[in-house]
């Protein structure tokens with residue numbers, strides 16, 4: 093296992109490294125202290141998970157996230173002092189898997205990392221669900237709508253597989269929150285909405301007027317089984 097930390101503040105980078113080392117002593121750690129290095133490193137080192145600071149000296153974390161998503165679906169956790177909802181939404185829209193705000197509590201960061209790794213491995217080891225022309229490829233990162241291939245992040249794949257496994261039923265927001273974050277920490281319903289919006293952009297012909305993932309206002313979402 094390999095973790096990549098992107099952080100320009102050496103003290104925070106050390107604190108994150110130490111926390112990861114305590115929990116995963118065997119894991120390899122690579123650290124980038126600016127955005128350009130971070131993108132190159134993600135491409136060359138192929139980490140299993142990236143912890144990404146938003147405020148970097150050269151290009152900001154939003155840009156780094158966008159660039160990395162052009163070539164990789166590696167799970168990315170944003171680490172940021174900005175806890176404004178709009179920044180968090182912007183990160184999720186650009187394909188972040190989760191976020192932790194600074195000053196971070198070690199336990200919370202570790203739980204988030206662990207939740208992502210666990211759910212990723214869990215879903216990868218299961219038989220991936222399908223429904224008529226909707227099906228996964230060889231991993232949760234690859235999805236087909238008919239013959240059209242789309243690429244998904246871990247979180248998108250986990251949400252879509254949960255909806256597909258329950259095709260024909262309404263899946264509640266709290267049930268989606270549980271598959272994404274486990275029962276220790278839960279994110280906001282707003283975050284779930286952003287993930288759904290991202291998935292729709294990828295799989296729906298008309299994302300604003302969806303025909304695959306149906307919204308049940310205030311309750312949750314469903315994928316309809318074709319009659």
Ligand code: CA
Pocket residue numbers: 099100101145146147148
């Ligand atoms: Ca910083």
